[in-house]
Amino acid sequence: MPRSSGAKLWSTLNKAATRNARRMQRAVNRNITRPMTEAIVRNAVKQSAAVTAATQRALSGVVSPAEPPRSRGSGRWEEGSWGAGPLAPRRYRMFVPAGANGRRRAPMLVLLHGCGQDTASFAAVTRAAAVAREAGWVVLLPEQSSQANGQRCWNWFKPAGQGAVEAGLLMALVEQACRTHPVAADRVSVLGLSAGGAMALTLGLRYPARFAAVGSHSGAVPWSATNATQAARAMRGQRGPDARAVHALRLGLAGRRPPPLLLLHGDADAMVDVSNATAAAALWMQLQPEGAHPLAAVPARRIQRGMRRAVDVFDWTEGKAPYLRLVRVEGLGHAWSGGAGGHAFSDPAGPDGLKLALRFFLAVGG
Template sequence: MTRRSRSGRKLWDTLSKIATRNVRDAQRTVTRSAIRSAVKQGEAMSKAAQRVLSGVASPVPPPVSRGGGRWEEGSWGLGPLVQRRYRLFIPPGASASRPAPLLVLLHGCGQDSASFAACTRAAALARSAGCVVLMPEQSSQANAQRCWNWFRSPARVAAEASLLMAIVEHICEHRPVRPDSVFVLGLSAGGAMALTLGLRYPDRFVAVGSHSGAAPYSASNAAQAARVMHGKGQPDLHAARLQLAGRSPPPLLLLHGDADPVVAFDNALASAALWQQLLPQAPVPAPPRRVQRGQRRPYRVHGWSSEGRPYIRLVRIEGLAHAWSGGPSSQAFSDPSGPDALRIAWPFFMQCLAARAMPRRARKLAGLA
């Protein structure tokens, strides 16, 4: 073999080795990329499967206590076969000798108590306001989307309301809670159920509230519920009066976005009208006012009083869709650009508590009349 041919063969061998190495490196890169893609796809599929199986749109780990106070978990109900889980936050300082007011928060469809705790930032409110927060949790067996069943038959609605009330009474009896200072506020389906509780148990709640919820006693099946949510139904005034049995409903707070495509704002108007019709004398309206804090969405406040006490407060949040106002962006059904819903609700609840304890003349002097 000539020198030239040996030199050419050596060059060919070198090029072949380089080509082989490049192919091997490329194959490794492709393989690693495929593995990463498969892992990511598997994680996404796992999260999607988790959402489907749990009925929770934005699953989160159980809440942990930071900055004082403690989270507890439990279950209670109408017996061993009819129970619901709940989460309870007890703020620093609450004890048997120093019981605190109780705020019951009812989540919406596609949520559980953990995701709703993250959505509402309930622990932060509880620490600053010094209240206990109770968050019952709907089971996926009772409703595949974890909705509270405000739109079922009267018997089914009554059973679920009784179940929730049993949990509330259990907490009032066994935790550092003032049983005469109980409030309930819910989102979407939880809002409709909160108002249902207020009409069924008006003596047990200082005030009730609904955030983006449908009008109560307005549907007895899914088809009717869909119409109501689109603003094409009205509450059953007769049914509400039967539940009250001559009692007055507790004061009402309504928070609702005027751009809600899921539950039309008309539901808030219908609920306010229902509460007005349930009094023997028409409540007195107050001049509306517009509020905006910083860069958050502005909102309009409409109020009515009865016998010198705050009776209805309707908060219309401009541009808000079907979402908890002021919640974190990481959660479904949450809008961080809105005003903080709990920071709006709690002062109204405290005003109702103070007004109830005052004689009528004192309420006038305090400017609550």
């Protein structure tokens, strides 16, 4: 029986990916492995080990690799893979707290890493297990493939192409997790860092009925770019969603509000300008359905605890519940606020970003 055109397309893509992988491996052997082997003979063991580690990091697309998370104390880590494309299946890790079972289902947070990270490094940066164990949440960490993006970025800037495919793959994983684990399917939220933040908001706008709330930490405003050049401008705060994109999103929402939104951003972020957070908030305001009860602005609050970085909190409420919250962290660069020390894209001096997020998600019913 002849294969469908779709099957032929995936076959062609996978063959091309295999050829490219072989070509890359030959280039690595010629330009990296062989010279490195000679260097090992010439140099001291310590220096050679450092070069090897740096090369491994470059090839993996992970800036500061971490050991796979282990189950310590209550709760357990699981890992697996899902999907078949584009080009490669994706891996995931999942933390399930003790006490979650078929009769006592837990809320779930989908946590999307940024560029230069994988699930192990992101779990370490965010302290996902410790925070989720304390809060009683399931945490699902999907992992971007280096074949889909060499820097392991989620392709948020291709909303009509690969980005849409990835959003569908992520949604399929969320649905699978809800079917196979003790997850309260109506209490699923998604949060991401940088490219993961932009993809988290993309998911919320594509599948608004499936998420109780969404959040972006240091992410670009979604639907602001359709290629890498435009993405760079958007990250600098020089692009935003145009009128056609807003109109298409409004049609997709079909008269419903987008999910409640949390935005965390440092005002010293030189990679993704903080104006992306205000632009994302403005997009959510534009997407409010006609005739809906207007959101109420709450006076801004400035909060500082101990020696941690100060934050300015801006809230808009729907009735008595928070609906949109923007948290601007003073002096924070392009890094996870309150993250573990010794990792890239992590700032231990900030307030704990994951705890801030879970408080908001709980307040909105996530």
